[in-house]
Amino acid sequence: MRVAWAIFKKELQIYFVSPLAYVFLGVFLLLAGLFFYMGVTSTGEASLRVMLGNLGISLLFLLPLLTMRHFADELRGGTFELMMTAPVPLWALLLGKWASTLALCAILLAGTGLFPAILAYYGDPDWGVVATSYLGLFLCCGAFVAAGLFSSSLTDEPVAGGMLGVVILLPFWIVGNTSELVDAAWLRELFRQLSFLTHLEPFSKGVIDTAAIAWFLLFTFGFLFLTWRSIESRRWR
């Protein structure tokens, strides 16, 4: 666990000593501000629902850009072999990288904390809904980061890794909207269950649903496992 912690700190440091995190944070907050302003002025409601809903899809495109370098850079730079031969358990490496990006996500989300404060100043937001919406988005970030790490482990081209991440995640987003177009009930239900939207829905309304939490955790674990298998396979491929 100490190794995972060391990797976590190192990776987080890398984010913040380079302009990457700041550019990312700036773009993210600009988008968040835009969605917040649009949501509040168009609905006239003291709610973050529009903002957080739009941030979800934005993060789907943005987070693979953050995770794309994690393994692809190591592969391209030739440090991957070094990493694999170092006395570092693979799970610790994975956990450290995943947690560091998730910590960055937490910082990003914390950056939007000003918006509920503004709502509280001018109106009376539903704090239960605000809290669960943030929880849902945070769980969603964990899943996005895990899928991003997996895509990064598949290629030694960071850009390709980033794009692959979007390609992997996007169907899980849109499949919920397209489920209504399917006639077969079982297929419709399958599509619904596979969708991020279905599982984000309760959080956006102020409901904590253990099944939705389980879905995000299992999705995250599944992609971390696939990443582990993908990296592991490089030993014998």
Add this chain to the structure above:
Amino acid sequence: MNQVWKRRLAYGGNASLVTAMVVGVLVLLYVLADAYRVRWDLSAESRNTLQADTEAKLALLDADGREVEIVAFTHQRGKDDSYLRDRAVADLLKEIDAHSRVVHYRIVDFDRERLTAERLGVTDYGRIVVMRGEDRVDIKDRDMFRRVGRGADKDLEFRGEAALSRAFSQLLSPTRRVVYVLRGHGEPDPQDRGPGGLSEMVSALDIERFDVEALSLARTDREGHAPQVPDDASLVVIAGPTGPLTHQEEDILLEYLAEGGAVLVALDIGSPVPGFVVRMGIRVPDGMAMDTRLVFPYRDRPVPVYKAHPLTEGLREGDRIVMLGAPAPLSLADPPPEGARLDPVLVTGRDGWIERGGPTEGGNPVYQPDIDGAGPVVMAAAVQLLPGRGIVRSSKGIARAVVIGDSEWMTNALLQEGPGNRDLLLNTIHWLAGDDQRLGATVGRRAATRRLALTREETGRLRAISLFLLPSLVALLGLAVWTTRRGR
């Protein structure tokens, strides 16, 4: 080379197998989590938690097993609160769908899917159609949302769960109820589709799962039985009789009320007043109820003031006018007869009076103290007769009656023309039939409309903070770090 491929195949096969097994375990875990899910509703007023009453009805629908389809039409885009209304409806329907195996919903864009609207005969935004087999219940937008409060405190109240719960009740109701319309005294015909007929009333009651049957109390039936109000009667309607009721009819109706029955009496100017109405403490003085506020362009249709009563539920909030054609004034006994409770429902304004002729001004009647009766004037009243006292001798239950000084309001012409006539009719029928739940907001709840009333200046400030201040701060911080690092 062969050795390398064999090794890859072995490792690859093993990896694929383990991966497939792990994915299988994850799917299984999710299926278990889904089956044993626990939900905590942290929203204010637990907005996302269905009331026990609704859940019970959904359980009954599930037990019945027949599919229930809910088609919800969207509100007019861009119109005030349309986004909030659509979202409140969608949230509720999702919740209902999640609680039932047989109830499914579909949200239809009214502007884009006109064919669906036409197929279902829907012509207004925000309507919800609940269907099960041949049965269908329509819920209008005004039954889902209500404006409450005044001025800055004006808010939108969402009563969708109550409305849908009522719709489920109607679908679950195993039998249709019967409203009997008394005939034989020149009353309008329930089957007549002309302006003076009652076919619109029949259609409106049909949606509410009431059948309308004609009732004759003047003659014995073919088998020689004395006439009586049938046992399955939910209520009896006496609409605009032009001739008097016989003593036998009076006795039968009195007996029916004494057993806890319900009667709607609509009388016109000059109509003979049934004796049981007088016994309940209501008289019909000569003249016509008149007011300075009239429904344009008519000169004999005062704008009624709604008194707080279940009959005016929804009318007061919606400011919908009930059109009465030349209403007769009602005089309520004070004190009321023993065991009777008399409530005025529709009255004229404070400037109203009982018009009894005399000179007019510009064609409009004016109040003449020496000729006319002083107002305000009652035009409709609700009566409750308590059991064991006065008229109701048995202890079967409260008898109810509504007396309205006009019968034209419930004809086809005014049911279509009067914005509030249909609501008054349905409220009256449901109240008389004892469906108090239909009228009250027993499972209503506040909407998720937490308003943010911003001034222009505040909007500008919000824009500056959201779009410029935060991103600029981060950009400056990033620039500082980058400059510092570059210097090392």
